Amino acid sequence: MTDPAPVLDDDPFSDDFLADPYPRHERIRDAGPVVRLSRYGIWASARHEQVFAALTDWRTFSSASGVGLADFRKEKPWRVPSLLLEADPPGHTQVREVMAQVLSPRRVRGLRERFAPVADELVSDLVERGSFDAVRDLAEVFPLRVFPDAVGLPEEGREHLLRYGDMAFNGFGPRNDLFGRAMADAEQVQAWITAACRRENLAAGGLGRDIWAFADTGTITQEQAAMLVRSLLSAGVDTTVYAIGNALAALTAHPGQWARLHDDPTLAKHAFEEAIRYESPVQTFFRTTTRTTDLGGVWIGPGEKILLFLGAANRDPRKWENPHTLEITRRAAGHVGFGMGVHGCVGQQIARLEGDVVLSALAERAATLTPTAAPVLRPNNTLRGFSSAPIQVDKATVRRR
């Protein structure tokens, strides 16, 4: 037996919702495993069990019609669909395989040697200053200092990366003001991105050229190579900026957890993982059903859009104890902050590396983090995070390690 789904009037892309999503998530979770959002005529789930089930069943929950609100079968996407994100197996499988090799464990291990000293230097300067903005001076600075070099991007115009990420992630929502503002200088940004993806503009030894090497062997076409570099650029920058900023804001708001991390900086990777669960940078993705399916006792017909609240699944009390508390030694495995299944973030080990080296460096040097002003939200249709989080740090007096 299945029950009709509850119908809700929420607009998950409204300013109010984005400013304070968690109580709204709770209402949606409590309403049922799957609900109908009447405003957009779509289905939605905010519970971990159903979100996880949908993410790990690509046959039923397709990405090829777009992972945002727009249904590519009915409306033209604002950009050429991604070969990775907005595709299904079997076409997805080979390009994913190429990316998995480009971002292999060995490659990411090699990046640590380059990323860690940059984090150490940046963090030690900030700690000397005593007070700084955790987002503007650290979360936004670090990824932009290491990632474009790792990809092999040209020096000039890298500021376009954040603009492009802003477009891409607002682009998964409705055509609201957020999207309109993000698209204000779209042409210029897209032109820079398109140029940056070309083989001749990518430095030898970088991840970009590694992708192109697969075009040389005929595994992928030149067009695919350029598109996959684009995927690195759209998914690899903003997400880590938000993740590091959110982790710092969360740890600032939980002084006991920071004390624990300061006491044992090797917990940094666990702290970062838990922060992804606690304040998930990517809050939502959509899927489209390929057939009639029963999700949590609700029948959904074929061709239907369903909104998956990743950030809400990561705080579902049915799955997590004390979900609204940051606990850095918690077992955070199973969170869907990087997605799950065949579309699970292919660059997640680079994200973890960036988070680990930044948090380790700060945990070594700062005994306490104290907010000097409330964090300022940076609203985005998909991403949750802050544009500013001013903090003051107490420098650790004794080097214990």
Added chain:
Amino acid sequence: MIAMGGPAAEKEFVSVVRDKTVVADGVVTLELGRPDGSPLPPWRPGAHVDLILDRGLVRQYSLCGDPADLSAYRVGVLREPAGRGGSAYVHDTLAVGDRVLTRGPRNHFALDDAPSYLFVAGGIGITPLLPMIVEADTRNSRWSLLYGGRTRRSMAFLDVLERYGDRVLVHPQDTSGLLDLRGFVAGCTNGTLVYGCGPEPMLAALEDACGVRAREILRVERFSPKEEVHTGGDGAFDVVLARSGLTVKVGPGQTVLERVEAAGVNVLSSCQEGTCGTCETDVLEGTPDHRDSLLTEDERAEGTTMMICVSRCLGERLVLDL
């Protein structure tokens, strides 16, 4: 060609590479015989064998030679640049005279009796169909083959197929475009069976073309999504956690990760299926039985790191940096 592997219960035997020949762009054939020249196990069209290539790397290849000739097995191997090293090993390293551990043969794609057959091959998917065609022709069944590939030069065995004249339709994609599967399948009469082997999109299109009759008339052999990796079984082993000073037992059906966590050691993990890389752990001693989808062939061979959510142990003891 790589086929889905079945359970590995059969006996393994040593074969020797008697011949290795390039038969098309990126395709070699191997002939494998017993070292002492004694007959190989018999097989029927559609069968495949496992070749245990190097350091436990297992690949399945369809037999494409003559079932009546048990002095040698013949397999065709496509170089797959995006593969995990099996085809590259066959192409670049394996040489005439080398010994190869072999398992099988096994058949999940048998040729059922029918008055007529339609065969559809995509690229290296021609291999299991070749002996079927010989058999169908010998039985005087009506048959026709639609054979697609990227380019003519990449399509193996065209010389062998030549003698069948217009029963064989050769469609290189660069000159003839995509296969007209719908048109081809329209040639089905009562009792016709359709046998297809090739890449997944082609098989999906073929299934689509067969429509509601697919279940009844269509037989396909799929390329495995991930090449199967040889495993040392699910036996128990010990894991020593060097930094924690603990030893845990991992029993059949248990994972290293869950046992380590149960011992109170906090390890990062995420996908629990060997695809994300989060639980990668340094190996200090012992030989991992790698079952993840991430490490390269070199890294597997080095064995200095492993994904503890799925990978196991090829011996009785692992020492991990935990």
